[in-house]
Amino acid sequence: MDRPAVEVFHYKDKEQSSNLLLQLNRLRQENVLTDVLLCSDNTEIPCHRNVLVSSSPYFRAMFCHNFIERQQTRVDLKGVTSAILSSIIDYVYTGLISISLDIVLPLMQAASMFQYGRLFEACSSFLQEQLSPDNCLSMIRLSDIMHCNSLRDKAKEMAMKSFSDVSASEDLCELSLPELMGYLEDDGLCAEEEQVFETLVAWIHHDPLSRRGSVSDLFKKVRLRYLHPTYLFQFIANDPLIQSSTLCTELIESVRRLMFSVSTKCMEGTAVNFKPLWVAPRRYTYHDTLVVVGGRKNNEQTSREALVFDERSQRWQSLSKLPVRLYKASYVALHSVLYVIGGLTTSAKRCEVSTTVYTLSLKTNQWRTAEPMLKPRFAHQSISYLHFIFVLGGLGPDRQLTDSVERYNSMFNQWESMAPMPEAVLHPAVAATNQRIYMFGGEDAMQNPVRIIQVRSCLLLLSSSVDPFTPTRSLIISPITSAPTLQVYHISRNMWSKMENRTVKNVSAPAVAMDEKIYIIGGYTRRMIAYDTKANRFIKCANLKERRMHHSATVLNNKLYVTGGRYINGHDVIEDSDTFECYDVKTDTWTSKGTLPYKLFDHGSLTLTCVSQTWAKS
The missing domain is CATH 2.120.10.80 (Kelch-type beta propeller)
Known part of the structure; x- marks a missing residue:
């Protein structure tokens, strides 16, 4: 008679990985089998090379390729403080770390340097929780420096949705012309056209000598068709900045002819370069x-x-x-x-x-x-x-x-x-x-x-x-x-x-x-x-x-x-x-x-x- 087939039992110990990490951290704290010292600010932190290599591409390259650190038992790390380095090593051995406003930026920079991607994104998530209309433009600049797309996207989203509040912040006046143009021409900008105009005027008045020449390019981004006529013809048309630009006054006159005319040939006689501006759709935040x-x-x-x-x-x-x-x-x-x-x-x-x-x-x-x-x-x-x-x-x-x-x-x-x-x-x-x-x-x-x-x-x-x-x-x-x-x-x-x-x-x-x-x-x-x-x-x-x-x-x-x-x-x-x-x-x-x-x-x-x-x- 054939013997019955032997059943295979696949066992997975769910606690094995966490216990192993716990034991490794205990060995590190007792300085048992550690084989490298990471040094910063005259502070030495004993570690296991194999743990560092397993946790980060940065350390894998350092200790597994022909770099001088492969032969060293003491490695000096530049550009990171001992406190941040200690926090990161604790994170490597425990998976735990405390992120606060005091340390988030140097911690994020160190996480980027040592290529701890999940820690980097954790810092990004923390900063996203701190976003407000007052700081979102600064966060965008920070995200560009840190090459953090997730933070940039979230900060840009807030800047677009809360533009009425953002436009009152000092950071907006520090934007470059291409950056401001990018906001004003975006269909997703959550602002009334009156606010768009007031923003460009405030930006120019912040540095009138170097920025006055940009008024016509910026004014084209205002969707004049959706402005209240009283605001357009009594306020904007009489603004000295607008009156100083021939193109701006021509655009306003084109709108005036279109709004006054009730004939089917209302587009005739308007400025040639104005027609694409007139048919521009409402921003889809409306x-x-x-x-x-x-x-x-x-x-x-x-x-x-x-x-x-x-x-x-x-x-x-x-x-x-x-x-x-x-x-x-x-x-x-x-x-x-x-x-x-x-x-x-x-x-x-x-x-x-x-x-x-x-x-x-x-x-x-x-x-x-x-x-x-x-x-x-x-x-x-x-x-x-x-x-x-x-x-x-x-x-x-x-x-x-x-x-x-x-x-x-x-x-x-x-x-x-x-x-x-x-x-x-x-x-x-x-x-x-x-x-x-x-x-x-x-x-x-x-x-x-x-x-x-x-x-x-x-x-x-x-x-x-x-x-x-x-x-x-x-x-x-x-x-x-x-x-x-x-x-x-x-x-x-x-x-x-x-x-x-x-x-x-x-x-x-x-x-x-x-x-x-x-x-x-x-x-x-x-x-x-x-x-x-x-x-x-x-x-x-x-x-x-x-x-x-x-x-x-x-x-x-x-x-x-x-x-x-x-x-x-x-x-x-x-x-x-x-x-x-x-x-x-x-x-x-x-x-x-x-x-x-x-x-x-x-x-x-x-x-x-x-x-x-x-x-x-x-």
Whole structure:
């Protein structure tokens, strides 16, 4: 009979290596079998050659090749103190070492010299933990001296992310021109363009005699297209340093022509070398974020709330509250600033139609007042285009429907009257693209008379049969008569045109422009249609889940987002909504993004561009 196969048992003693190292260290401390003395600062440290050779390529080369140290029993080591050498030998025999600010630099230098790579990286990790905006530029210089890529990468990352703080440090003024250029031209620089300009000015003023000649090269790194016009034309253009450079003044004039022009040939007549600068993209540290503001909250009173959606956490965060409660104000974004325009104040003592304009920047998270409108109004529409804000129609102090149009010029901080609308309507869908403002439908005051009711000792004009100050759970929707009209405003000519179109049937529906199409979402209907401005035709899109009105919409990252509003349920009862939905143009599909923190309608949904989550720090 065959004998059974013998099983093989593979045994591994997990403690063998650590015990062996422990015994070797004990032999070293007792000076048993040591065969070399490492010397520094008149201090002798007995060691075993085989341990040193096994631990480091440096000592392997020293003791295994034809170097004089191979024959010596006493080796003098230059460039390292006895304390650092002793710490390194302890590390070799135990794997343990204490790293502190007092010794990290000489220890790192010695680890590099003796080729202890893991100890070198441990020192790098320690220094990375000490990084701050105040010292990251110094750390970059140190990493270059030490040839430490891991430290350099981490310090450079901090310098890019915290550039606003770094730019205030003294180290920045010590950068060479190529180093500063490298930062300012980097798409990953986390700074507003205003900060980029102020940084280059501070760098030049640190040594004006030798650096003044670099102003034009540095100024080209500022992405002028994304500067606020007021800052560019009132501050930068009048800076003596910029005025001293012919190229800089030519670049500013090119921007001025582009921003003032509303014609399709706006690139003509600009400086040839400016065109690549004009089309430079935003730095990718900029990101668009969705903001919801104002409106009616939980079917109660008008809301002062402002919310921002944090895409990373998929949560809503609160911003500073509006200074006052406003009924049917309009909301628009321009130059990364949120504008809340006009409206009806709804305090307990009185109701007043307002001309006030409130602004909010995510950078400061503080509300301010801007230049007021020429005429008080509420239930109006606002739209931004280029550096303008257009305010269209609405209701005035006499509660009468108006066809008047105003334009705010952000470059001069001025309002001016423009050509009136051909037909005054309430709650149309409004969007701007390709040098034109398109106004779809709305409520025709002639066909659907406006009514005035007394509520809380205040005259409030309502444009439908639904009272917005009354709970709506039991209300039944009545027919809304829309104006089947498409009105188009030609911005460059200050002229309106008008056409009848039976496809236009919306009331209280938002509209957004995307890829030369205008999407009209709902409006007492489930329909969403896209208007192709080039082909002058309407395209049917995927329907909403319910008949929706008084909601708001915006475009974020090439997708359409719809928030809140009111909907009509299966029993024709009006309900308030807290929905937060996204429409993908490519797939023609709707998906839910969760809910708002509360039910909301007649509010604003806008897209603001910011560099960092400054509102979270406020």
